[in-house]
Amino acid sequence: MLCVNVELKERRYPIHIGENLLTETSVYPLTAGDKVMIVTNETIAPLYLHTVTATLEKIGCQVSSVQLKDGEKYKTLDSLNEIFTALLRENHGRDTILIALGGGVIGDVAGYAAASYQRGIRFIQIPTTLLSQVDSSVGGKTAVNHELGKNMIGAFYQPISVIIDTTTLNTLPKREINAGLAEVIKYGAILDLPFFEWLEQHIDNLVALNPADLQHCIARCCQIKADVVARDETEKGDRALLNLGHTFGHAIETYLGYGNWLHGEAVAVGSMMAAALSELLGNISKKDVGRLEKLLARANLPTISPDNMQPEDYLPHMMRDKKVLAGKLRLVLLKSLGQAYVATDTDKSLVLDAIRACTQFD
Amino acid sequence: MLCVNVELKERRYPIHIGENLLTETSVYPLTAGDKVMIVTNETIAPLYLHTVTATLEKIGCQVSSVQLKDGEKYKTLDSLNEIFTALLRENHGRDTILIALGGGVIGDVAGYAAASYQRGIRFIQIPTTLLSQVDSSVGGKTAVNHELGKNMIGAFYQPISVIIDTTTLNTLPKREINAGLAEVIKYGAILDLPFFEWLEQHIDNLVALNPADLQHCIARCCQIKADVVARDETEKGDRALLNLGHTFGHAIETYLGYGNWLHGEAVAVGSMMAAALSELLGNISKKDVGRLEKLLARANLPTISPDNMQPEDYLPHMMRDKKVLAGKLRLVLLKSLGQAYVATDTDKSLVLDAIRACTQFD
Structure with a gap:
């Protein structure tokens, strides 16, 4: 496993890179009793949602999840609102941790949701595409699209950790690897x-x-x-x-x-x-x-x-x-x-x- | 005129309080050539939009505006999106300054729009209700409502200046003064x-x-x-x-x-x-x-x-x-x-x- 640290003015956070990290409890900055909400999409959920949920429950977290539709065209304020609705329905407070499980779209939407829900809650990135692993999951740019421009609405908001499991690339279509x-x-x-x-x-x-x-x-x-x-x-x-x-x-x-x-x-x-x-x-x-x-x-x-x-x-x-x-x-x-x-x-x-x-x- | 300074970790900003400040060019932290977008509502626009626009044009700013419907029930993601649409239609960039002209709802929505548009542009608060003058315009809490909870979506985002013209209270309904x-x-x-x-x-x-x-x-x-x-x-x-x-x-x-x-x-x-x-x-x-x-x-x-x-x-x-x-x-x-x-x-x-x-x- 490799580790890269992102050094910010006020704090630092780690990027863990390795095989089979989804099941590795030690890389999650969470403890028993933590309330988490996993944001993922319909394509990723059947592949990895169960695995991540099991790992988090092993840590002792209270886990819930919300599934968005898959694709860049769902990177919208409406999808953002779906996340807020899920959080509010289950009375999630400011201490809840959001987990983005998916590619760049999920990371950007979930990150912006974390920046905005109750004016900011913690979040973790688990990027599952090569693009999001090398780019969008690192650095804290979050956003949704507007019909008149891409990534026009968003925030600079940093995760508390990034977990990159390279084995997730085995299920990624070749076109997306490229x-x-x-x-x-x-x-x-x-x-x-x-x-x-x-x-x-x-x-x-x-x-x-x-x-x-x-x-x-x-x-x-x-x-x-x-x-x-x-x-x-x-x-x-x-x-x-x-x-x-x-x-x-x-x-x-x-x-x-x-x-x-x-x-x-x-x-x-x-x-x-x-x-x-x-x-x-x-x-x-x-x-x-x-x-x-x-x-x-x-x-x-x-x-x-x-x-x-x-x-x-x-x-x-x-x-x-x-x-x-x-x-x-x-x-x-x-x-x-x-x-x-x-x-x-x-x-x-x-x-x-x-x-x-x-x-x-x- | 009175002035109160808000001291933040990274910077400070002034709150100017006095009579007839809307027409007082010296209180606006703007210079010739600045591009500004005034966010206001249908009630405030006929009263003060012309006055503020004239003052800004006297400074030499390029001024445009967007009018939202009046009321707490329009403090929504949809209103937020109206602001983004107006900004994008006119190709406003990261150097545009947003001006919130109105009560708490306008200040909260415009402030959150400023926090989010292209991940953050500068904004000025011109609160026109007593409530927003003593409370919501100061301190950088911005938000919109969700049908399941008030102010649940937003950001901590500070204005570059607050301009409080007490004469605007003369047109405010008594119920709102109270x-x-x-x-x-x-x-x-x-x-x-x-x-x-x-x-x-x-x-x-x-x-x-x-x-x-x-x-x-x-x-x-x-x-x-x-x-x-x-x-x-x-x-x-x-x-x-x-x-x-x-x-x-x-x-x-x-x-x-x-x-x-x-x-x-x-x-x-x-x-x-x-x-x-x-x-x-x-x-x-x-x-x-x-x-x-x-x-x-x-x-x-x-x-x-x-x-x-x-x-x-x-x-x-x-x-x-x-x-x-x-x-x-x-x-x-x-x-x-x-x-x-x-x-x-x-x-x-x-x-x-x-x-x-x-x-x-x-």
């Missing part, structure tokens, strides 16, 4: 060239779910993210670097309607667009763009814009990005492979050129 | 015997809206609250004292349906019940209970339970109070007039007796 690898590759591209090179050597093992390589990879991603979050919890600066490809990617997700493309797939194409723009600005070489493209392709990820989306469709959605300041687009771009920066007020025609470079015209 | 006085009297009862005695001498002036006495009274209440909040921003301890009468009061509001009794009216009766319970426990004298009752009555406030509510109707609602810990009721009671404490695990039959003491049986 989507998670988009965020993994992103970490290498923005902040860690040696890790990018390690990925070039081990990407096939990761696609094949080799346990040792998976643990190393997840721990490395969590460590990179934990370091960034420790420096900048509420995204006043450096934390924005984690959003490589996300401004383009969110435009794809919003344009296609949430859930048609997976977040990681949109981020893969978005990362290519950011790389193409970085090349247009003279930062990185065509060869580096090619390395990124090849790595993404080996993880079975898309690298060009969706068929039914035109280059002109991107900008209106991109202008709603949370990084926009004073009406000006701010984009995460690459200074070199392994080093990202935030570009302010990039010429919109260049942005459009970069999008075109990643679009297949008939 | 409701505000319930919270004023509460401050004296829980923490400040000299202020309670000052109120016994000046309550008629306050009911008659004497400007000098109003300003003194509001500033004193804000100072008491600011001191408590500085000691305990997120209600781990002392801050709970501010809830004298609120656990009983919330039961009344929830039982009758939000908006039938005003919050202050419910708090008045709740304070009487807390005083009656304090007497039953041997803390305070019958004479002190009588002083409280008389002061509330002089402010035209109810002091007995609603006709159609039975003593037995209280406890189920009271058990959902946010102060409940490990399934046990915690109540704010009086050690003496001017000194409150949190009582844990009070005998429920005594609680019922206190409720009965404030119930008129046919």
